[in-house]
Amino acid sequence: MSLRGKTAVVGAYEHPTRYAPHLTPHRIMAESARGALEDAGLAIADVDGLCTASMGPIGVIALANHLNLRPTYLDSTNLGGSSFVAHVAHASAAIAAGLCRVVLILYGSTAASDRLAVGTGGTGGFGDPPDAYETPYGPTVVGSYAMAAMRHMHEYGTTSRQLAEIAVTTRRHAALNPAAKFHDPITVEDVLASRVVSSPLHLLDCCMISDGGGALVVTSAERARDLRKAPAYVLGAAEGVVHTGVGRQDLLEVAAAQTGPKAMAMAGIGHRDVDLRMIYDSFTITVLLTLENLGFCPRGEGGAFVCGGRLAFDGPCPTNTDGGGLSSNHPGMRGIFLVIEAVKQLRGDAGARQVKKRDVALCHGTGGVISRRHSGATLILGRERG
Numbered sequence: 255m256s257l258r259g260k261t262a263v264v265g266a267y268e269h270p271t272r273y274a275p276h277l278t279p280h281r282i283m284a285e286s287a288r289g290a291l292e293d294a295g296l297a298i299a300d301v302d303g304l305c306t307a308s309m310g311p312i313g314v315i316a317l318a319n320h321l322n323l324r325p326t327y328l329d330s331t332n333l334g335g336s337s338f339v340a341h342v343a344h345a346s347a348a349i350a351a352g353l354c355r356v357v358l359i360l361y362g363s364t365a366a367s368d369r370l371a372v373g374t375g376g377t378g379g380f381g382d383p384p385d386a387y388e389t390p391y392g393p394t395v396v397g398s399y400a401m402a403a404m405r406h407m408h409e410y411g412t413t414s415r416q417l418a419e420i421a422v423t424t425r426r427h428a429a430l431n432p433a434a435k436f437h438d439p440i441t442v443e444d445v446l447a448s449r450v451v452s453s454p455l456h457l458l459d460c461c462m463i464s465d466g467g468g469a470l471v472v473t474s475a476e477r478a479r480d481l482r483k484a485p486a487y488v489l490g491a492a493e494g495v496v497h498t499g500v501g502r503q504d505l506l507e508v509a510a511a512q513t514g515p516k517a518m519a520m521a522g523i524g525h526r527d528v529d530l531r532m533i534y535d536s537f538t539i540t541v542l543l544t545l546e547n548l549g550f551c552p553r554g555e556g557g558a559f560v561c562g563g564r565l566a567f568d569g570p571c572p573t574n575t576d577g578g579g580l581s582s583n584h585p586g587m588r589g590i591f592l593v594i595e596a597v598k599q600l601r602g603d604a605g606a607r608q609v610k611k612r613d614v615a616l617c618h619g620t621g622g623v624i625s626r627r628h629s630g631a632t633l634i635l636g637r638e639r640g
Contacts, residue, residue: 256520259639261346262478262485265294265471266597272435272464272583275367280320282362282467287321290469295482296356301471303327303348303357307337308587317360327354333493334621335534336631337361338470338590343491343633345472355473362467363585370463370586388626395623396460396537400452402625403539405505407454412557414454417538418445421458421580423565424535428577430567430607435464436581459538461579461588468590470597475639486597489614490521490634497627508547509630510618515549517632522640523614525550530599530615531571532592535578541565544618545573548632572609575599589619593633600637613637 267289269282283306291298304325306314314330327348333340338361345357406412422442428434440458448457478485494512518524525548533544542556550571551559565573574580576595579588596615598604615635622628 255347255350257343257346257350257491258489258520258522259487260350260475261472262475262487263342263470263593263597263635264473264478264481264483264485265290265296265469266594267293267469268433268591268594269362269467270433271466273366274364274465277364277465279362279364279467280317282364282465283317283360283469284321286362286467286469287358287360290358290471293483294471296471298323300356301325301358303345303354305329305341305345305357305359306361307332307341325354327357333629333631335536335587336589336619336621336629337587339592339617339619339631339633340493342470342472342488342593343493343631346488346491349472349474355477357472359470359472359590360467361587361590363587364465365586366463366465393626394452396452396455398623398625399537399539400455402505402543403454406539406543406556409506410554410557412542414446414456415442416557416561417459417542418442419561420535420538420541420565421445423563424574424578424580427567427575427607428581430605431577431582434577434582435462436577455537455539461536461584462581464583464585466583466585468594470590470593484601484637486600486615486635486637487639488633489523489636489640490517490519491632492516492520493629493631495627495629505625506543506553508543508624509620509628510544510547510632513630513632514547514618517634521634521636523634527614528616529572529611529613530575530596530609531573532596532615532617533573534588534592534618534620535574535580536620538580540620540624541573543624544620548616548618567607567609575604575607575609587621589621589631592617592619593635596635600635
């Protein structure tokens with residue numbers, strides 16, 4: 255089923271907190287729900303669909319109770335960091351099928367307040383059966399991404415300076431975003447001088463850990479025309495997964511290679527039509543590999559592609575214009591913020607970091623661990639229904 259032009263994101267809200275030990279995830283989500291619904295010009299009584307992730311097996315039910323909702327459509331799909339990008343597609347399909355009319359997508363986390371240092375120690379296992387083959391060797395999340403970075407350097411001559419360019423550009427965007435956690439500018443030399451966390455990745459190659467949350471509202475394209483803000487129409491979407499499986503492992507294969515072409519085909523667009531790229535940036539290498547696998551540059555050429563300010567909001571390939579997980583926020587699963595920033599940019603509401611051409615935005619979320627097993631979700635949004 256094609257989703258092109260059938261639904262739209264009509265409300266978007268990013269919770270301003272980056273560290274708030276006095277808040278709970280439920281309160282962050284409730285406040286975010288209020289903000290997104292106000293943004294859309296809708297009320298809580300209009301909501302009959304609810305999506306969230308990472309709250310346990312009945313978390314979405316407890317959340318409905320907390321918000322006093324009785325939805326006819328529920329989705330607690332957890333794909334890690336790509337969850338909320340996928341939720342937009344799921345909500346769109348549910349609306350198109352007549353299962354509901356207005357879907358609220360919520361995320362809230364107090365990872366920083368809870369002192370949850372994801373990826374910095376331990377075995378890196380998630381309690382899944384394949385972990386039995388990996389846990390004895392003690393992999394960490396950051397170590398697995400470092401392994402992918404090292405492989406890319408070995409095969410293609412990519413350098414730490416090239417990866418650092420991604421962090422520098424992302425910090426420049428964060429400096430233009432009042433909500434971002436970090437605003438002080440950094441240089442390539444600053445990145446290279448920061449301590450090595452897992453070679454070849456330095457501290458400033460890694461995302462932060464913060465509190466935070468946000469909300470999205472999705473409804474039909476017809477209803478979207480009568481609401482408060484300009485809609486961001488859903489044009490295309492796709493999901494995929496990459497894992498080690500049986501046999502040779504390709505450390506540089508990313509699920510974006512599956513999902514990008516499918517989402518763009520559904521949207522009826524090519525790479526040159528994309529004005530903004532919101533790419534999950536758990537680490538700088540994540541951005542480089544995702545851009546390659548999406549097809550914005552040939553495999554192996556990502557190092558050169560990300561240099562020279564190409565990814566800047568005023569450059570030829572604007573990427574992660576809010577400051578990303580590297581410099582704005584990263585509460586644990588960052589996919590919802592990719593969509594929130596894309597909606598702001600398409601509306602022309604991004605302030606000092608606003609891109610000039612803003613017709614089509616691509617969001618790609620990654621969940622799990624690149625180089626081991628991970629999910630990918632690509633979403634195409636546009637100002638026109640297509």
